[in-house]
Structure formats: structure tokens, C-alpha cells
Amino acid sequence: MAGLGAAVLAPIWPTAGRAQARPALALQAKTDSVALRPNAPATAIWSLQGGELRFKRGETLDIAFGNELPVPAVLNWRGIDGVPAAEPLTGRPPLAAGGKEVLQLPLRHAGTFLCDLNLLGDGQPRPSRARALVVQESETVAVDRDQILLIEDGRVRPDGTAMAPGVPGDAVAVHTINGQTSLDLSARAHERVRLRIISGCQRSVIAIKLEGLEVRVMAIDSQPSEPFQARNGALVLPPGGRVDAFIDLTTPPAGGVLAILLHDGKEARPIGKLTVSSEPPIRPAPLPPAPPLPSNGLPERLDLKNATRVDLALGGPSGDWVTPASFAATAPPAFRVKGDGTVVLALANRAAIATVFHLHGHHFRLLDRLDDGWKPFWLDTLAIEPGQTQRIAFRAEYPGRYLIESVATDWAAPRLVRWYAVE
Missing domain, CATH: 2.60.40.420 (Cupredoxins -  blue copper proteins)
Structure with missing residues (x-):
């Protein structure tokens, strides 16, 4: 769940004797399974399979997509601006079951992005998981670690099967983080961690809170923002929303455990924890406040008068x-x-x-x-x-x-x- 699947397609994308090859990505829509409740058997779902995927701003991905599901599928990209050829439905029709296609995706902006199969997901036999895409800045960003937190919601019927969205019926709401029912992280004192917090939820507006930490928002929906402190360490995300936040472990005592809480509009519950290591601090003193992330070049002003x-x-x-x-x-x-x-x-x-x-x-x-x-x-x-x-x-x-x-x-x-x- 930490990222999209990548593979170097050497037989497809020639490299010898030419300029450096563009990065290539292979995605397959397949049957998968995930544990949606603690101590419960895994539930059958659909997903885009592969390992973690990180690229750099300015690169263009050559993507090979294969649909191994029994229904049509279409890739739905969140945060990718200005690529009409990759647009679902308007630029790229659904891919039939068993079909294959190729496309190019220029990565003109750095940030945290999302790709899923959910555009056609309503009423299908199974729900599907989202995948994260990280495009790194060309410039150096002073963080010690870069961590994805992908939160997704689901519904489980009394018989234990997962329900796709758009379907009424008796079911229990569940949430996962990075494909797990709970996630344990650890960090050292004075460490700076970049959290790429992503809502892969289908319908729920959620809040994520890191107790006992100052959370500095650096980007929203793949675009840098003016840095600001999240109120009470809580971040509200609509379905598909993304927030890049920096946390500095300056005050927690060694061995301390900080809860990661999820609020779904009804109640708050732990969905993970961050443990402060008993190892010596990573540096003698905390880092100074982080400057804004490098701009992606969006306009500073908009002409509202003539809009x-x-x-x-x-x-x-x-x-x-x-x-x-x-x-x-x-x-x-x-x-x-x-x-x-x-x-x-x-x-x-x-x-x-x-x-x-x-x-x-x-x-x-x-x-x-x-x-x-x-x-x-x-x-x-x-x-x-x-x-x-x-x-x-x-x-x-x-x-x-x-x-x-x-x-x-x-x-x-x-x-x-x-x-x-x-x-």
C-alpha cells in the first residue's frame, strides 16, 4: 500500500545506444485480499499491484496497464494537472477485462499523488484499494525520513465480505492504514519526519491527529502551501485529499508512545502509534523551522475581475x-x-x-x-x-x-x- 508498482520494462522500452531511458511503470488490476478487521481472516478485494513507486519532478512515466479483473477498469489519477490524454473517460475510455494499454504521464509537479480504480467502483462485486505516487522535488528537502500514511475506509457485511461503495445494506465501517488495521512507527529524538497523509477513503471525511506533536502543514493536494501549524495536531481530509506535514520529535521523552488517532465524524480511535526510540538523539538539537517547499510554478495571483x-x-x-x-x-x-x-x-x-x-x-x-x-x-x-x-x-x-x-x-x-x- 506504500506506493504504486514499478518495473523496468527493458524488452519494451529501448535503452542501448540512446539517451537515458524514461522511467517505466507496470500496473496490473488484479484480485487481492486484505485484513479489514483485527484478528479476522483476509477479505477478497481488487487492487493495483506492485511495489513502492517514487520518481522525480520533470520525469515522464511510460506506463503499461493491464486489466486482469472481470470488469472494465480505468485509472483515476489525483493531482496530475494538464494531461488530457490520461484523463479517465474524457481522454481514455475504460479498459475491457483482459485488455492492455500504454500511456505517458509527465510529472511536471512534485508532490503526493493518488491513483485508484474507484471511478467505476460503485456497485461492483468487490471494492478496490488506492495506491500512492510520490514525485520528489528537484531540490533537496531537509527531512530525515519520508513516510506515507494511506488511510482507506470500507464496509464489511455480517458474513465477512467487503462491500463496494454505492451499495446500500447492513455493514460495519472499517478503516485501514497502509493496508493494515494498525501501524507502528518509530523515530529518534530530534528527528524530522515528512508524513504524506493520504485519504484513500471512498466517502468519509476523516481527521487524523498525532497526539502530543506539533504538526506543520507543508503541502495540500500535491501543491506546496505557506507552512502553518495544524490546530491541535489534527488534519481534516476529504476523500482523495492529501496533506504533507513535517513533525519534529523535540519534546517527547525517550521511549514515549504517541497515538495516531482517526476520527470518522462519529468517534476517535487509535489507528497507529509513533514510538520515540531510546537511542541517542539523531542530532544534538532540533532542526530550525522548515522553509516552504519549492514552488511547482502555479500562479501567484488570479485575475478574478475578468474571470x-x-x-x-x-x-x-x-x-x-x-x-x-x-x-x-x-x-x-x-x-x-x-x-x-x-x-x-x-x-x-x-x-x-x-x-x-x-x-x-x-x-x-x-x-x-x-x-x-x-x-x-x-x-x-x-x-x-x-x-x-x-x-x-x-x-x-x-x-x-x-x-x-x-x-x-x-x-x-x-x-x-x-x-x-x-x-
């Missing part, structure tokens, strides 16, 4: 919102915009519960209430409370056709999609 403004109502399958299985590339877009223009979307949640909005292809700023400024971070995913309207803005930098997703925070709620065009 294209679009109202989008969320909250149910109505109008042009359809399920991914019913998506047609011939359907009219939610909006069209000229390249390099600014877009302001007013997102009105008309549902009775919180709804999660995800924008493909571009990152956006969350605007202040009076449209006179924005929060000092970029997002690609936003949870909106019932009855509320949130305004977001982005620069339409990359021409192409991109997807928009919307889903209510209820396990049985359908995932819905539309698309937009940058011309």
Missing part, C-alpha cells in the same frame, strides 16, 4: 450529472473557457449531507466569502457542508477535456461526473 463565472449545483443525479458508467463523451460540457483565462466556480451543495467535489486537470484556490482574496494553499478536492456555497478559482492553463466529480458522504450515494473544456 469566467459558472454556477454548479451539487447534491444529486440531476441535469447533466451522471454516473461514470453512463458518461458519454458527446454530452455537453459544464462550461468552456479560453486557455489561460481565470474560472470562478460557485459550488452549491443542495444535498442534506456534506458533498465532496473534485476537479481534474487543474488546482484551485478556495476564495474568501467576498471574493476579495483566497486561502494560502491550492486544492483539487473540497468537501462542502449541506446548504452551503463555496467559491473556487483556477487558471485554465492546460487545453483539453477534463472530468469533474461529485459524491455525497454516504456509502450508498452514487459517484457523479461532468466534464469541462479548456480551449
Whole structure:
């Protein structure tokens, strides 16, 4: 669960006598199993199989994808901007059972990304796991360790089988971290750890809290932010959300155990622990506060005055919102915009519960209430409370056709999609 699977495809990608080969990645959608409850047998699921995957900003991946599931599958990338050829449904149709395909994925931004099979997952025989993709900065980042925490939710029926999202029925909510029911970490005093905290949850908005630690947020949804301290050490993540946070083990006593808590909106429970080693400190004194992460080059300012403004109502399958299985590339877009223009979307949640909005292809700023400024971070995913309207803005930098997703925070709620065009 720590990352996507990688393999060097020497027979496919030639190297001899040429410039250094581009990195290659082999992904297979396969049947898998995971223990969803402590001391319980493993449950059959589907997943993208392989080992940990880390690349560097500026590289282009040559990807070979094989679908060994009995149903069509499509790769859904979170945080990858401006690659219309890799866009699910608008640029790349679902891959049939037994099918194979190749694609190229330029990694123009450093950050923490996510890939899953969940776009077509509603109502399927089994749920599927997400995979993390790490793109490292070109510059050196002063951390001692880089750790992924991938949290996923699920539902287990009384007979022990796992339930896919979009299906009503009697089931118990469960969560895993890095594919386990609990995760134990250790670190030395004065060590700085970069935590890449990822919500691979299907429907739940969750909070992750590291008790007794100052948690310094450095990036959100794959993009650097102005560093700030998380309030009470807690981080709130919508489904698909990602946060890069730095922790410095400055005050915990040697041998101390710090709980990693998960709150699913109903209760908080331990999902892991961080033990401070009894070894000598890794350095005589703690590191100074970390500077901001290197910029990915997103614009410093947005032209709100001349923006294209679009109202989008969320909250149910109505109008042009359809399920991914019913998506047609011939359907009219939610909006069209000229390249390099600014877009302001007013997102009105008309549902009775919180709804999660995800924008493909571009990152956006969350605007202040009076449209006179924005929060000092970029997002690609936003949870909106019932009855509320949130305004977001982005620069339409990359021409192409991109997807928009919307889903209510209820396990049985359908995932819905539309698309937009940058011309």
C-alpha cells in the first residue's frame, strides 16, 4: 500500500545506444485480499499491484496497464494537472477485462499523488484499494525520513465480505492504514519526519491527529502551501485529499508512545502509534523551522475581475450529472473557457449531507466569502457542508477535456461526473 508498482520494462522500452531511458511503470488490476478487521481472516478485494513507486519532478512515466479483473477498469489519477490524454473517460475510455494499454504521464509537479480504480467502483462485486505516487522535488528537502500514511475506509457485511461503495445494506465501517488495521512507527529524538497523509477513503471525511506533536502543514493536494501549524495536531481530509506535514520529535521523552488517532465524524480511535526510540538523539538539537517547499510554478495571483463565472449545483443525479458508467463523451460540457483565462466556480451543495467535489486537470484556490482574496494553499478536492456555497478559482492553463466529480458522504450515494473544456 506504500506506493504504486514499478518495473523496468527493458524488452519494451529501448535503452542501448540512446539517451537515458524514461522511467517505466507496470500496473496490473488484479484480485487481492486484505485484513479489514483485527484478528479476522483476509477479505477478497481488487487492487493495483506492485511495489513502492517514487520518481522525480520533470520525469515522464511510460506506463503499461493491464486489466486482469472481470470488469472494465480505468485509472483515476489525483493531482496530475494538464494531461488530457490520461484523463479517465474524457481522454481514455475504460479498459475491457483482459485488455492492455500504454500511456505517458509527465510529472511536471512534485508532490503526493493518488491513483485508484474507484471511478467505476460503485456497485461492483468487490471494492478496490488506492495506491500512492510520490514525485520528489528537484531540490533537496531537509527531512530525515519520508513516510506515507494511506488511510482507506470500507464496509464489511455480517458474513465477512467487503462491500463496494454505492451499495446500500447492513455493514460495519472499517478503516485501514497502509493496508493494515494498525501501524507502528518509530523515530529518534530530534528527528524530522515528512508524513504524506493520504485519504484513500471512498466517502468519509476523516481527521487524523498525532497526539502530543506539533504538526506543520507543508503541502495540500500535491501543491506546496505557506507552512502553518495544524490546530491541535489534527488534519481534516476529504476523500482523495492529501496533506504533507513535517513533525519534529523535540519534546517527547525517550521511549514515549504517541497515538495516531482517526476520527470518522462519529468517534476517535487509535489507528497507529509513533514510538520515540531510546537511542541517542539523531542530532544534538532540533532542526530550525522548515522553509516552504519549492514552488511547482502555479500562479501567484488570479485575475478574478475578468474571470469566467459558472454556477454548479451539487447534491444529486440531476441535469447533466451522471454516473461514470453512463458518461458519454458527446454530452455537453459544464462550461468552456479560453486557455489561460481565470474560472470562478460557485459550488452549491443542495444535498442534506456534506458533498465532496473534485476537479481534474487543474488546482484551485478556495476564495474568501467576498471574493476579495483566497486561502494560502491550492486544492483539487473540497468537501462542502449541506446548504452551503463555496467559491473556487483556477487558471485554465492546460487545453483539453477534463472530468469533474461529485459524491455525497454516504456509502450508498452514487459517484457523479461532468466534464469541462479548456480551449
